[in-house]
Amino acid sequence: MRRWWLAAPAVGAALATAAALVNHVPIALGEGGEARSERGLWSQIAEFASLILDSGWAWAAAAVAAGWLVSDRARPWLVAAVSGVVTLLTATLVYSGWEDLLSGGGYLQTFWLVGGLVLGPVLGLVGAAIRRPGPVGTVAALVVPAGAALNMVVLPPPAESLVAQPVMWLVWAGAAVAAVLVLVRRPVLAGSGGRTRSPAAPPRPETPA
Numbered sequence: 689m690r691r692w693w694l695a696a697p698a699v700g701a702a703l704a705t706a707a708a709l710v711n712h713v714p715i716a717l718g719e720g721g722e723a724r725s726e727r728g729l730w731s732q733i734a735e736f737a738s739l740i741l742d743s744g745w746a747w748a749a750a751a752v753a754a755g756w757l758v759s760d761r762a763r764p765w766l767v768a769a770v771s772g773v774v775t776l777l778t779a780t781l782v783y784s785g786w787e788d789l790l791s792g793g794g795y796l797q798t799f800w801l802v803g804g805l806v807l808g809p810v811l812g813l814v815g816a817a818i819r820r821p822g823p824v825g826t827v828a829a830l831v832v833p834a835g836a837a838l839n840m841v842v843l844p845p846p847a848e849s850l851v852a853q854p855v856m857w858l859v860w861a862g863a864a865v866a867a868v869l870v871l872v873r874r875p876v877l878a879g880s881g882g883r884t885r886s887p888a889a890p891p892r893p894e895t896p897a
Contacts, residue, residue, distance in 0.1 A: 695754055695757040695758050695771065696754040696757075696758070696770075696771035696772075696774035696775045696778065697774055697775070697778040699750050699753055699754045699757070699775050699779075700750060700754070700774065700775040700776065700777070700778030700779035700780075700782065701778055701779070701782045703741065703746065703747065703750045703779050704778070704779040704780070704781075704782035704783035704786065705782060705783075705786060706737075706741055707738065707741035707742050707783060708782075708783050708786030708787060708790065709786070710734045710735075710737045710738045710741060711734075711738050711742070712790045712791075713730060713731055713734030713735075714727055714731040714734065714735070715790075717730060717731055719731050723848070724846075724848050724849050724850065725848065725849075725850050732850055732851055735849060735850075735851055736851040736854065736855060739845045739849065739851065739852065739855045740855060740858075740859070743836075743839055743843075743859075744835075744839055744843065745832065745835045745836040745838075745839040745859075746836075747776065747779060748807070748811055748832070748835055749832045749835075749836070750775050750776075750779060751771075751772040751773075751775045751776050751807070751808055751811035751812055751815070752772075752811050752812070752814050752815040752818075752831065752832055753775075753815060754768075754771040754772060754774070754775040754812060754815060755768035755769070755771050755772050755811065755812030755813060755814060755815025755816045756768075756815035756816065756818050756819065757771070757815070758771045758816075759815060759816035759818075759819050760819070764816045764819070765813060765816055767816075768812040768813055768815055768816035769808075769809035769812045769813050769816075770809075770812070771812045771815075772807075772808035772809055772810070772811045772812020772813070772815070773804060773805060773808030773809055773812065774808070775804075775808065775812070776800075776803070776804030776807065776808045776811075777801060777804045777805070777808070779804075780797075780800045780801055780804055784797075814828050814831050815828075825874060826870060826871070826874040826875070829870045829874065830867055830870055830871075832866070833862075833863040833864075833866040833867045833870070834863070834867070836859050836862070836863045837859070837860055837863040837864075839859075840856045840859050840860060844856060
């Protein structure tokens with residue numbers, strides 16, 4: 689089977705499975721009814737992972753990653769757009785399946801399915817655009833770091849969580865490092881795919897006959 693058919697559902701399923709499982713660690717440890725600040729070490733570690741995996745920027749990044757993975761095909765834009773949708777729909781359905789299994793059913797939310805249909809193509813195309821040279825590819829590569837940093841401002845982790853501040857600082861630091869690496873390797877104003885033209889060689893002096 690061709691790789692691109694597998695990339696999008698694999699990315700979506702992996703993200704959803706990880707997010708659902710870490711969400712249920714406190715319940716498995718018998719700490720589900722306790723306040724977040726009173727839970728044990730393993731529950732705090734799981735919540736740290738949960739605040740990242742359940743965030744909007746992480747799900748958006750999954751769709752961007754899928755678009756990037758499949759964008760080396762003959763029709764990269766169409767395939768990338770479809771892959772973005774498939775990633776988010778798969779993630780939503782798999783996450784709902786895990787929640788049904790672990791919590792007793794009735795979790796599926798139409799809101800997230802509609803969101804996947806609307807935002808999936810855009811995010812998949814962003815992933816494909818990262819492969820383009822020049823300013824377009826550079827700006828596309830900055831979308832996920834910028835989105836992650838903005839997410840921490842617009843929709844920060846809940847303040848009652850002991851790991852909320854560490855998660856925010858980690859995401860901001862990671863976004864800053866990623867942005868710097870992108871700008872160093874792919875300057876926005878660089879032409880011809882960020883490659884600088886070497887100066888022309890000086891003319892060779894003519895030798896007398």
